[in-house]
Amino acid sequence: MPASTSLPVHRGWGQTSRPDAWWLQPTVVFLGLSAFIVYSTWAAFQGVNYAYGNYLSPFYSPELFGDTHHAWLGPKPGWWMGWLPWSPAFLILWAPGGFRLTCYYYRGAYYKAFWADPPSCAVGEPRKSYLGERHFPLVLQNVHRYFLYLALLFILILSYDVWKALWFADPATGEETLGVGVGTVVLAINVLLLGSYTLGCHSLRHLVGGGLNVLSRRPLRRRAHTCVTCLNRRHMLFAWLSLFWVGFSDLYVRMLAMGVWTDLRIL
Numbered sequence: 001m002p003a004s005t006s007l008p009v010h011r012g013w014g015q016t017s018r019p020d021a022w023w024l025q026p027t028v029v030f031l032g033l034s035a036f037i038v039y040s041t042w043a044a045f046q047g048v049n050y051a052y053g054n055y056l057s058p059f060y061s062p063e064l065f066g067d068t069h070h071a072w073l074g075p076k077p078g079w080w081m082g083w084l085p086w087s088p089a090f091l092i093l094w095a096p097g098g099f100r101l102t103c104y105y106y107r108g109a110y111y112k113a114f115w116a117d118p119p120s121c122a123v124g125e126p127r128k129s130y131l132g133e134r135h136f137p138l139v140l141q142n143v144h145r146y147f148l149y150l151a152l153l154f155i156l157i158l159s160y161d162v163w164k165a166l167w168f169a170d171p172a173t174g175e176e177t178l179g180v181g182v183g184t185v186v187l188a189i190n191v192l193l194l195g196s197y198t199l200g201c202h203s204l205r206h207l208v209g210g211g212l213n214v215l216s217r218r219p220l221r222r223r224a225h226t227c228v229t230c231l232n233r234r235h236m237l238f239a240w241l242s243l244f245w246v247g248f249s250d251l252y253v254r255m256l257a258m259g260v261w262t263d264l265r266i267l
Helices: 024-046 094-101 104-115 138-164 182-199 202-210 219-232 235-257
Strands: 167-169 176-178
Touching (some): 024 104, 094 138, 138 202, 182 219
């Protein structure tokens, strides 16, 4: 007699047969992302205390318009509407923010943590239909590959900020001398972690070699694909480390500008 089979029963919201603490990871993700969103939004609206000497907060880099010597194009532009709050961060944060928002890892993380889609694997969710990312607004997630190009450009700009962070003005003569401060190290680590996260991007992995049928015939692209794959294996780790450190980098520069902390010269 043939064995009988049955379709799986639909689980209600939060129902599962899993014995582990499945709720722990989405809760930690929710708290971690929420904390970063709150702090970064607050920092972006400040519009002050984002530069200290040769240090510039990554939340404000590049400073296209602003009141510090880091500004590329001068002070606040006259075309900025007076009824809108002003901050140099408003002009640039949309690019790295869009890159993270559409990131393949972050999608899976905040889909679970913020709207329980699903809250975790094999756990019931508060909806019965599945639309995927084929409809508005989630179909817009496909722009991730284009945000990648902007993210790569930002890595170059932030690397230049590290170069500027190596030059300190002499209080007596005003001449710039080469040196290393704690802030230099903080900004350098920020570029290292952001670079590791960006260069491990799934879209970049496809771009450098994922679209080839026979990768072995292209040795240069095979090597690039291997390097990106190595970083991609730790994409989640670099996503969180870079998120924390870019926030800390802004906090460090902000505390220096406010006179709360003192930057120490290492060399």
